[in-house]
Every structure is written in C-alpha cells, then in structure tokens.
Amino acid sequence: MINPLHQFDFRRSPTGVIARCANRNSSNSSRSPYTCSSQHCRAGFTVIELLVVIGLILLMISIFAAVFGNTILTARERATQATILKIDGLLQQRLESFNRAVDKALEQGTNNQRYFRQVRNELGIGSANTNNYIPAMKVLSRKMLLKQTFPQSFETTEMPTNHPLLTNPAYVPANHKRETESSACLYYALTQAQVFGLPPVSPDNFSSNEVRDTDGDGLLEFIDAWGEPLRFYRWPTALVRNTTSGTTATLATASNSNPPLTYPNGTIDRQYGLVLIPDLPASTGTNLDPLGVDPDDGYGRIQSMLLGLGQSDAAFRNNYHQLDTFFTPLIVSAGPGKVLGLQEPHTTTGRLGLPASRDDLLDDISNFNNRR
Ligand SMILES: [Ca+2]
Numbered sequence: 001m002i003n004p005l006h007q008f009d010f011r012r013s014p015t016g017v018i019a020r021c022a023n024r025n026s027s028n029s030s031r032s033p034y035t036c037s038s039q040h041c042r043a044g045f046t047v048i049e050l051l052v053v054i055g056l057i058l059l060m061i062s063i064f065a066a067v068f069g070n071t072i073l074t075a076r077e078r079a080t081q082a083t084i085l086k087i088d089g090l091l092q093q094r095l096e097s098f099n100r101a102v103d104k105a106l107e108q109g110t111n112n113q114r115y116f117r118q119v120r121n122e123l124g125i126g127s128a129n130t131n132n133y134i135p136a137m138k139v140l141s142r143k144m145l146l147k148q149t150f151p152q153s154f155e156t157t158e159m160p161t162n163h164p165l166l167t168n169p170a171y172v173p174a175n176h177k178r179e180t181e182s183s184a185c186l187y188y189a190l191t192q193a194q195v196f197g198l199p200p201v202s203p204d205n206f207s208s209n210e211v212r213d214t215d216g217d218g219l220l221e222f223i224d225a226w227g228e229p230l231r232f233y234r235w236p237t238a239l240v241r242n243t244t245s246g247t248t249a250t251l252a253t254a255s256n257s258n259p260p261l262t263y264p265n266g267t268i269d270r271q272y273g274l275v276l277i278p279d280l281p282a283s284t285g286t287n288l289d290p291l292g293v294d295p296d297d298g299y300g301r302i303q304s305m306l307l308g309l310g311q312s313d314a315a316f317r318n319n320y321h322q323l324d325t326f327f328t329p330l331i332v333s334a335g336p337g338k339v340l341g342l343q344e345p346h347t348t349t350g351r352l353g354l355p356a357s358r359d360d361l362l363d364d365i366s367n368f369n370n371r372r
C-alpha cells in the first residue's frame with residue numbers, strides 16, 4: 001500500500017536543488033534522503049524548464065557582451081580621438097609658426113628667387129618669365145615650402161631621396177609598408193624637425209599606445225587605439241572635388257572670361273567631406289562655392305598664371321593638388337572597421353583624399369569629426 005503522503009515528496013538537497021519524487025519506496029530507506037532511484041524519481045527540471053533557463057542565461061550573456069563590447073569600443077574611440085587631437089594641436093602650432101615665417105620671408109623677398117626657381121622646376125616652366133606673376137609665385141612658394149616641411153609620403157614629388165627619414169640608418173626599406181608613410185612623416189615633422197624656429201616636441205609626449213613601428217621598418221608612426229597607423233593628408237582636395245579622379249582634368253580655356261567660377265577638375269561634392277569635416281564651409285547659393293576656393297589662393301592666381309603661360313595644370317596637380325579647391329590638413333584613423341575608405345596618401349590621386357568607399361569612411365575618426 002502506497003502511503004499517499006509519499007506520493008509527492010518534495011525535499012531540498014543541501015545544494016538547493018529540489019528533488020521531486022513519486023512513489024517513494026520505504027525499501028529505499030537506506031539511501032540518502034536527498035537521492036532517488038532513477039526508476040522512481042525525476043530529479044531537477046523538465047526539458048522545457050531547462051530550455052527556458054538556458055535561454056535566459058544566453059540572453060543575459062548576449063546583453064552583457066553587447067554592453068561590455070560597446071564600452072571597449074567607446075574607450076578605443078575616445079583614446080584615438082585624444083591622440084588625434086593632441087597631434088592636431090601640435091600640428092596647428094607649427095602651421096601658425098610656418099605661416100608667420102613664410103609671410104615674413106616672402107614679404108621681405110629674401111629667398112624669393114630661390115623659392116621661385118624651385119617652383120618653376122616643379123612645374124616644368126624653369127625658363128618661363130614669371131615676373132608678371134609674382135603673387136602667384138609667392139602662393140606657389142608657400143605650397144612648396146609647406147610640402148617640404150610636412151611631407152605625406154616617400155614619393156619623390158614629396159621628399160628628396162636624401163631626406164633624413166630615408167637616410168636614417170635604422171630604416172629597413174624591405175620591411176616598409178606604404179600605408180605607414182604619411183604617419184611616419186608626421187611623426188618625424190613633429191618630433192624630430194624644426195619648423196621655422198619652432199623646436200620639435202619631445203617623443204615623451206606620446207605613449208606606446210600612440211606611437212609604434214607597426215611594419216618593422218625602423219621608423220615610428222602614430223597609431224590609433226586599434227594599433228593601425230593614422231593617415232595624414234596635407235591637401236585633401238579630392239575629398240570635396242571627387243567627381244573625377246583628378247587625372248583627367250583640363251584647364252578652362254583662355255577664351256573663358258571668368259575662370260575662377262569654373263571647376264576644371266570636377267564639381268564640388270560635399271557628401272564625403274562632411275563625414276570627416278562636419279564644419280565644411282557651406283554653399284552660399286551663389287555661383288562661387290567656398291569649396292571651390294583654395295585657401296592659399298583666393299583670387300585664383302595660379303590658374304591665371306598657368307593660363308597666361310600656356311601651361312597645363314598637370315604638373316601643378318602632380319606636385320600640389322586640385323586647382324581652386326578648399327582644403328584643410330586632415331589626420332584620420334580608419335576607425336573600428338580598420339578600413340580607411342579613402343585612397344592612401346601615397347597614391348598618386350589618393351594623396352588628395354579621394355574617397356574610395358563611403359561605408360568604410362563612416363566610422364573613420366578625424367581631427368574634425370571628433371569634436372562633437
Ligand atoms: Ca614603421
């Protein structure tokens with residue numbers, strides 16, 4: 001006879017697990033009071049209960065993983081922003097020093113002829129008479145000096161083969177990866193070069209999380225919090241004038257009576273530039289878009305000079321950038337996705353900041369879009 005009181009006998013084991021026994025037999029009295037015969041007991045939970053519990057655990061794990069993952073991402077983004085802003089601050093100091101010194105030198109005319117000769121050589125107009133274009137030659141001299149002070153790649157149009165970076169005994173060209181070039185150049189310009197009287201900053205200003213030799217070529221470069229080299233674009237004009245590759249442009253003809261209002265290298269397009277530079281000058285709705293003005297050359301003097309000399313703008317684009325186009329120096333991290341979305345600074349057209357993929361561009365961190 002089964003004792004009805006034993007039909008459902010709930011007991012709690014020392015571990016807290018409830019054992020639910022049915023038809024508990026008195027002959028099992030020698031067993032532990034907390035164990036049941038498999039014949040008669042169904043220990044623990046039903047399958048459905050277990051699935052529910054497992055589901056809840058998985059849900060909690062996924063929630064914690066998402067929260068924790070976002071925390072790491074935000075910390076890395078913040079660290080990258082801090083590094084870029086620090087570099088940008090030092091760069092701006094040097095640009096101000098550069099501008100003061102170059103203004104003075106060009107005003108006094110001390111080195112004008114030497115500068116002019118170099119500029120003429122770069123443009124392939126070495127023997128041309130440029131006396132009628134002194135303002136344009138001064139603008140070009142400024143660009144040439146800026147390029148020499150802040151190169152962005154190891155290309156021969158950017159730096160001479162006897163540049164201290166390239167002749168550094170520690171440099172191992174066989175290990176060199178080109179995506180590190182602009183960052184290595186910027187690190188050199190800030191920490192090892194004098195900029196028109198402004199001394200270099202101490203490398204101690206940067207931690208091992210901000211500076212590394214990622215390609216093992218013996219040259220240090222600035223890195224982001226994902227360990228990827230930052231990129232530096234001195235004149236990212238193709239970022240805003242990107243409807244052509246920058247290689248098929250032709251100058252406005254001499255018969256064009258209003259060349260500053262033409263865009264010989266393609267139309268202005270803000271969609272990519274605004275991702276990296278949210279404060280791009282807005283269109284005024286007039287004929288002349290502010291992005292169609294070179295900050296160094298508000299009057300379009302270079303184009304006028306090239307027209308006057310019957311010169312193509314090809315050499316200008318090869319050595320400098322797109323004619324009559326807004327630019328501002330850009331420091332970029334490829335972001336969490338580690339894909340830049342811009343052509344590299346060392347490529348012929350990419351040094352102008354030509355967009356490659358808007359999707360890859362969206363998570364990039366720049367010296368402008370991290371001020372939100
Ligand atoms: Ca390196």
Ligand SMILES: [Ca+2]
Pocket residue numbers: 333334335336337338339340341359360361362363364
């Ligand atoms: Ca990216």
